[in-house]
Amino acid sequence: GESVGLHLPTLSVQEGDNSIINCAYSNSASDYFIWYKQESGKGPQFIIDIRSNMDKRQGQRVTVLLNKTVKHLSLQIAATQPGDSAVYFCAERGKGYNKLIFGAGTRLAVHP
Amino acid sequence: DAGVTQSPTHLIKTRGQQVTLRCSPISGHKSVSWYQQVLGQGPQFIFQYYEKEERGRGNFPDRFSARQFPNYSSELNVNALLLGDSALYLCASSSNTPGESRPLHFGNGTRLTVT
Structure with missing residues (x-):
């Protein structure tokens, strides 16, 4: 298949380790975030989402943290598995906008 | 239940031609959005439709148009194709009404190559 993100920053981890993927967002008025x-x-x-009135949300093996002060979002994956290998995107939605x-x-x- | 389905999966066109891409949302979803993803980048918003009305438009030229049908399926049309229109075109559906916070669910896209 087509390769996504040929020149993206890469995070390399060992199988079983925890992974943390970071994201800086642009709009302080954004009210909804998705990984x-x-x-x-x-x-x-879709992995997990969080609204701006929260600072942490947990799913199965994943946790999203939101720091509105510095406009930063992170995705933590516990016990990373080979099937987790992929490109990860954060997305924000500005308040009042639909995009x-x-x-x-x-x-x-x-890596095994 | 089937996810978002898009057709065709791949398409090759020449410059100046026109193309129509099709999308069927998840059953029960009334909101459909279109995104363009150029290789190596994140998806960029093109259009959103809800209940057959355009609810948002991204920074794309008028050569791009879309519509939503009574069964909530959607078509994206691109006229006068340029080489730079080569990309993965993604359709996403959601169960939210405008302003609600619910995730978009994406199809696997249509890979458009313009030669």
Whole structure:
């Protein structure tokens, strides 16, 4: 399939380690944030979301942290597995807007 | 339940031609959005439709147009194709009404190559 994110920053981790992927967003008025995972040849897959009135949300093996003071979002993946290898995008939605603005993406490479 | 389906999966066109891409949302979803993803970048917003009305438009030229049908499926049309229109075109649907905070669910896209 097509390769997504040929020249993206890459985070390399060992299988079983925890991964942290960071994202800086642009609009202090954004009220909703989403993390997506994109594998080669596929569309972005929803992982987890968080509203601006929260600073932490947990899912299965994933946690999203939101720091509105410095406009920073992070995705933590526990016990990273080879199947987690993909490009990860954060996306923000400005208040009153219907569009998502995507970050540049980070490639996660998981090594056995 | 089927996810968002897009057709065709791949398409090759020449400069100046016109193209129509199709999208079927997840059953029950009334909101459909279109995004363009150039290789190596994140998706960029083109259009959003809700209940057959355009609810948002990104910074794309008038050569790009879309519509939503009564069954909530959608088409994206691009006229007078340029080499720079080569990209992955993604359709996404969601169950939210405008302003609600619910995630978009994406299809696997249509890979358009303009030669």
